[in-house]
Amino acid sequence: MNDTIQTILAFGALALALLFLIRKFFWKKSKKKRAFGDAHDCDNCH
Amino acid sequence: MSKQINVALIGNPNTGKTSVFNALTGLNQKVGNYPGITVEKKEGICKLSRGVKAHIIDLPGTYSLNASSLDENVVIELLLNKNDKDFPDVAVVVSDVENLKRNLLLFTQIKDLEIPAILVINMADRMRYKGISLDIPHLEEQLNTKIALVSTRKNYGIAELKELISNYRELSTAPCMHASEIDKDYFDSLRKAFPDQLLYKLWLVITQDVNFGKTDRNEIEPVADFKTKSKSDLKRLQQKETIKRYQFINETLKKGQIIDLSTAKDLRIKLDRILTHKVWGYVIFFLILLTIFQAIYDWSSVPMDFIDSTFASLSEWTKNVLPAGTFTNLLSEGIIPGLGGIVIFIPQIAFLFLFISVLEETGYMSRVVFLMDRGMRRFGLSGKSVVPLISGTACAIPAIMATRNIESWKERLITILVTPFTTCSARLPVYLIIISLVIPDKRFFGLGYQAMTLMLLYLIGFGAALGSAMILNKILKIKSKTFFVVEMPNYKLPLPKNVALTVIEKTKAFVFGAGKIILAISIILWFLASYGPGDDFNKAEEIITAEYANQNLTDDELQQHVASQKLEHSFLGITGHAIEPAIRPLGYDWKIGIALVSSFAAREVFVGTLATIYSVGSDDEETIKNRMAGEVNPILGGPLFNFASGISLLLFYAFAMQCMSTLAIVQRETNSWKWPILQLVIMSTFAYIIALIAFQVLK
Known part of the structure; x- marks a missing residue:
């Protein structure tokens, strides 16, 4: 493994790590609106 | 031709409803399915006095009339549809003497439907063992019904129940409480809009998202468009209704049911008496x-x-x-x-x-x-x-x-x-490593x-x-009422399979959930620790060689100094030094400072960060703990992780809001940024002050 490949692999890992963290903490996922009448957390309590 | 009446057996799951059904019908029963669905339909015939026959349907167990499953839909569909051939002339609500409070919720709802209802209190033979005594006349008066104390196990009370069913016309159909008081105006307007309809039935149709295909839905269809309340307001009203019902039940049971644990003879009760004792x-x-x-x-x-x-x-x-x-x-x-x-x-x-x-x-x-x-x-x-x-x-x-x-x-x-x-499991790694170093x-x-x-x-x-x-x-100046109902399960030996599955699932969630973040942060930290701006970093070897030229250092020692110089002037080192003045009074150096900042994403990153920082440039085969134990305080000398700085760190992590995911979930649950921001500022400030006091007192 020469230096260039090592550097590419290392920076590739860095890019993946950054992407993962951005997705994890800053990416706002679009949420499906819960329809009225869907199983509600309280329904099974009563 | 003899007269036949329809009787519906209704009750919470595990109240012995099917035992009552068996006791009433004997072998005169058949099992089928409700049309179009796989829910089991059990029906049978019971001979009553004066040649009257009762056609008894054992309805699926349900906790309330707020349907959340197909089984429960069956119950509501039948109770709301007067045109159904099985619509009951009388409802027999089966309850369990040990869980009367919870069971009565369903009973009060059925009473609101103005169907003649009998309350069966089953498992009455357990009363003596549980130290329970009931004031039946008081309960009958409050609940506006007739009560049959039954024990299917000891085979008593069934004849009395049959008698009550025979005389069902004498039962009051009036509700035992007024659920409409939860929002008088709303229910008044509903009553005015549909004067011919039963109020509670309208309320159920409006709030339940079930298939009312078999009910006389056409008559009340327009009610579904009754736009006076939003869906979330209706949900809130439903919750208020449940609270109101439990308040009524509690009030009723306060006099109607006495539980004297001192007279109880049951092993479970004996254990409960000790395990829930106030001391x-x-x-x-x-x-x-x-x-x-x-x-x-x-x-x-x-x-x-x-x-x-x-x-x-x-x-x-x-x-x-x-x-x-x-x-x-x-x-x-x-x-x-x-x-x-x-x-x-x-x-x-x-x-x-x-x-x-x-x-x-x-x-x-x-x-x-x-x-x-x-x-x-x-x-x-x-x-x-x-x-x-x-x-x-x-x-x-x-x-x-x-x-x-x-x-x-x-x-x-x-x-x-x-x-x-x-203390969440993410704090555990921080606590464990620091405790092992300083205690x-x-x-x-x-x-x-x-x-x-x-x-x-x-x-x-x-x-x-x-x-x-x-x-x-x-x-907080918010007015609200609440209710607490908890079901005490019986004591039992834990199933090894369940325990093993929980342990595997939770550990896996921790390792994979935290592991990915730690891996990503470790990679970024390594880059920040391995690269830096300016000559102090790029010419570290020359600077150190010149600095130690007069000292006879071995190659290894020289390399150690070079690594140290590089780390200190790397991007990570510069960041750490920038925040060092703020954390030095707490007994931390710039390396711990970096770990504090990186663990803001998630607390468990703290140990991984220190492990990465201390590994950069190190050639020795050292464990994380040994590396941390070997760190020296640059200002005070002596071990960096000593009793004072260790306790200070432990207390900092005990109080600080070091978790981005928690902040995000608080924002989602409160639907506001105000609360997570307040939480972050107050918790972090408090953590800083306590850690500062701890270090200054203990150093």
Whole structure:
């Protein structure tokens, strides 16, 4: 493994790590609106 | 032709409804399915007096008329559809003498439908063992019904029940309470709009999302478009209705049902008497906690040492076997030590969840919830807050989501805001490594100081949650009412399979959930520690060679100084030095500062970060613990991780809001940024002040 490949692999890992963290903490996922009448957390309590 | 009446047997699951059905019908029964669905339909014939026959339908068990399953839909569809051939002339509501409070919720709803209803209190033979006595005339008066005390096991009360069914025309159809009081205006307008319809039936049709195909829906179809309330307002009204019903039930049972535990003869009751005792209950809980923490330390030390040395060897092996270069360094100095920092805690986390799971499986945890409810009220919390607070020991995120079943907004908000104080499993790695460094591995009457410190930290977390709840209760001016109902399951031996599955699932969630973040942060940290601006970093070798030219240092010693110079002037080092003035009064150096900043994403990153920082440039096959123990305080001299700085760090992590995911979930649950920001500022400031005081006092 020469230096260039090592550097590419290392920076590739860095890019993946950054992407993962951005997705994890800053990416706002679009949420499906819960329809009225869907199983509600309280329904099974009563 | 003899007369036949329809009788519906209704009740909560596990109330012995089917036993009552069998006792009434004997062999005159058949089992089929409701048309179009797979829900079982049991019906039979019972001969009553005066030649009357009762056609009895054993309806599926349901907790209330708020349907959440196909089985429950069947019950509601029948009770709302007068045109159904099975529509009951009389409803027989079966309850269990031990769970009367919960069972009566359904009864009060059925009474609101103005169907003649008989209340069967089943398992009456258990009353003596449970120390229960009932004032039947009082209950009959309050509930506006007739009651049959039945024991299908001892075979009594069935004849009386048959007699009551025969005389069903004498039963009052008037509701026993007025649920419409939850919103008088709304129900008045509903009554005016549909004067010919039964009010509670309209309410059920409006609020239930079930298939009413078989009911006379056409008549009340326009009601579905009754736009006076939004869906969320209706949901809130439903919750208010449930609270109102429980208030009525509680009031009724206050006089109608007396439970005298001192006369109880049942083993379960005897155990409950001790485990939920106002003094012994807490003492036993405290002793159980102490045993758990001691065992966590005693049992996990061997596997932990093994994992620690394995990762150290793996790191060294990678460096020796792979060709030298950037990626090899990243692997051996960044990724492997970072991962080692999480894998090492698997044994302790697995043991913790093993104990928690056993306590849950045996039914003890419900007793703890009950026990704590008394104390919780003083702090402005509800008994239901105990569940989030206890599950917060695993992770604050599901714990905060678990607050959704707290009806009172004020209690829910307080629970959301204080839950992050409870010691989550992400704090555990930080606590474990710091405790092992600064608390002596000695014992006092067989109890290790380290285990006791860990337990103390859990208690501090719980205490901080309660203390802040009390303050919030006084500050927050929100009016609300709540109710607490908890079902005490029977004691049972834990199923090994269930326990094993819980342990595997929880440990896996911790390792993979935290592991990915730690891996990503380790990679970024390694880059920041391995690259830097300016000559101080790029010409580190020349600077150090010149600086130590007159001293006869070996090559290894020289390389150590070069690595140290590079780290200090790397991007990471510069960041650490920038925040050092703020954290030095707490006894921390710039390396700990970096770990504090990086662990803001998630607390467990702290150990991985330090493992990465201390690995950069190090050639020795060292364990994380040894590397941390070898760090020297640059200002005061002596070990960096000493008693004062260690305690300061432990307290900082006990109180600080070091979790981005928790902040995100608080924002989602409160639908506002105000609360998570307040939580972050207050918790972090408090943590800083306490850590500062601890270090300054102890140094």
